[in-house]
Amino acid sequence: MPISLTPEAAVFEGHVDITDIDQLHPWMVANTGAVLDVTDCTSAHTAVVQIVVASGMPVIGAEDTGDWRSVFNKPHSVKQV
DSSP states (O other): OOOOOOSSEEEEEEOOGGGGHHHHHHHHHHHHOEEEEEEEEEEHHHHHHHHHHHOOOOOOOOOTTTTTGGGGGSSOOOOOO
16 A cells, blocks of 8 residues: 555555545544645545545645645635636
C-alpha cells in the first residue's frame, strides 16, 4: 500500500489508488488529529483527492508545489472563467 499509517500521520508515496480508500477512510475517522503528508505522492485517484479535501485534515507537502497537489492547499476555491 502506498500509504504508511501511524496515529500521527498518513504518508502518501507514489500513486494512491482508489482501493487504498478501504484502509485510509477508517484511519481518518479514528485519527482526526493526524496530518496527511503528500510530499512524495506522484498521483492519486480523484476519489482519494475528494476524501482528503472533504475531511478537512491538515495536509503537508502540497505548499508551493505548483502541481496537482496544490488542490490540498486551503482555502479551497474554484475560479470561474
